[in-house]
Amino acid sequence: MSSREFRPDLYVLARIIEALVNNGPMKRTKLAMACGLSYDKFERYLEWMVRKNLVIIDGDGFVRLTKDGERTYEELVQWIKRYVGSLRINRI
DSSP, X not given: OOSSXXXXXXXXXXXXXXXXXXXXXXXXXXXXXXXXXXXXXXXXHHHHHHHTTSEEEOTTSEEEEOHXXXXXXXXXXXXXXHHTOOOOOOOO
């Protein structure tokens, strides 16, 4: 990563969170596919989300939302749905 701080696209974050809310904990590859992201791009978002305490990766390799991640769903994803109308994600 460059010296610039990673600035995630809020819609991409919302798609990742939405996939976890709809499908529960998921392995990384399956979650990346569910969100329509290349694996390398997904990994950058996942790293950022772990640092911000939005998700954890458990001992079995499943990505899970934290309480902060759940609150983010309520605030970010619901805001997008209310004011933009929808949040498109690929379905598994």
